[in-house]
Amino acid sequence: MPVLSYIRRLTAVFPPLEGARVVDEAECVCSVLLAIALAHGIGAENISWAAFAGYMVMRGHVRDSLLRGSLRILGTGVGVGLAVLIIPTVVHSVLLSSLAIALVGGISLYYALTGRRSYAWLFVALTFGMILMDKLEAPRHSIAVFAATRMLEVAAGTFACVFVSALSNLTARRRWPGKRMAQAKAVGWHPHALRHAAQGAAALAILPWLGVWWGAPQLGQSAISIVAVMLVPVSSLGTSGFAPVSRKLALRVAGCLAGAGLAGAVLFAAHHSATLLLLGTAIGVIIGRHIENGSHNLAYIGTQFTLAILVTLVPDSYADAAIAPAFDRLYGILIGMAVLEPVLAVWHLVGKGRAALATSAEDGASE
Secondary structure (H helix, E strand, C coil): CHHHHHHHHHHHHCCCCCHHHHHHHHHHHHHHHHHHHHHHHHCCCCHHHHHHHHHHCCCCCHHHHHHHHHHHHHHHHHHHHHHHHHHHHHCCCHHHHHHHHHHHHHHHHHHHHHCCCHHHHHHHHHHHHHHHHHHHHCCCCCHHHHHHHHHHHHHHHHHHHHHHHHHHHHCHHHHCCCCCCCCCCCCCCCHHHHHHHHHHHHHHHHHHHHHHHCCCCCHHHHHHHHHHHHCCCHHHCCCCCHHHHHHHHHHHHHHHHHHHHHHHHHHHHHCCCHHHHHHHHHHHHHHHHHHHCCCCCCHHHHHHHHHHHHHHHCCCCHHHCCCHHHHHHHHHHHHHHHHHHHHHHHHHHHHHHHHHHHHHHHHHHHC
């Protein structure tokens, strides 16, 4: 019956409460709040990024949280190092900037798709692209300062997450243990992954030109979105990654819109009250993680919902809390989509054409 089908789907997206799931959501809330406090304490400039790390690194066992956090710090550190070495040389040329982001992003994406330490490779590309696009958009910004605060933010969020995870594993997790992460395995040489990474590199290469020709803002968010949505299972690629990436983009937009909607309501009700904003942050994290933990294929909406909550309700100063960061993030995502989708579509059509030609040739030979 349609009603029963609807109830099943709703239950999958919003699964019932049970011990291990409640513990996981509580861990995420505690980690995010501790990350915010630590980031303020050590003088980080983008507090929401520390909150991001505090949320994204958390896993059901402290060993998995520690590994994921270490990979996030490693990837960010390598991305920062490449940015400091390369960007001063290329930033004065749009062509060189385009080649640099394509090369670093493409190589990192390929190894993120095929390597054992995928999470670290992902952050090499994210960090380099973010810093390069920020420098192109705001030439007066110091690369060294941006790089330093990025490391502080990641360190604060990772420390908060590992501390909370360790404490939980000594207490609540003894009764409600979490699932261990599957052992990551390297895929090795993979031509479809190489093609997919080249598509991502081509899309990234367009962004510096957009900044010059159009003056488009938030291209750092566009670079992040392109790399993030291109990271799909290699097994889903086949002759084209158009379908899985397009779906992931749609879920990213949906989650961002939903999170921005709730964040806007909290901002309206809070009237810059730090206590109410923190309460709204905690509620948003719980809702997002609950969706993310459901037995369905829409988990990515939960992740993006939470990140939209954090970017809006975790300002650098609670007196300056505003909805603008959520819409800036959404704007950057939409630009990334507008750049990436045509690249994927063209490659998809070319691939279908080649497959059709090959099939025709085989049929002709068999006759």
